[in-house]
Amino acid sequence: MINPYQGFRILHINLVLLRHGLDEIALTTKLLWPIRFLKFLSPWYWQRHRNPTPWTTRIRRCLEELGPIFVKFGQLLSTRRDLLPPELADEL
Secondary structure, three states, rough: OOHHHHHHHHHHHHHHHHOOOHHHOOOOOOOOOOHHHHHHHHHHHHHHHHOOOHHHHHHHHHHHHHHHHHHHHHHHHHHOOOOOOOHHHHOO
């Protein structure tokens, strides 16, 4: 059972993913599955197509916005170059 705080945190993480153009990750969660057609109405979806930023930069910015735990997770992943593509490891 998910308590309300956990539900809001999951929703916040998904909204940050959507804001940074990582909707392919966010919309695969069961929480947002019923509303995935709304991505076409989102201003972030169309802004990403007008001003494309590299996916590595979008992931880094997303981790920074989510807080220190996620930043440390990104730093930990950056040390494992066998798990990530080189450009993502350099960005993290």
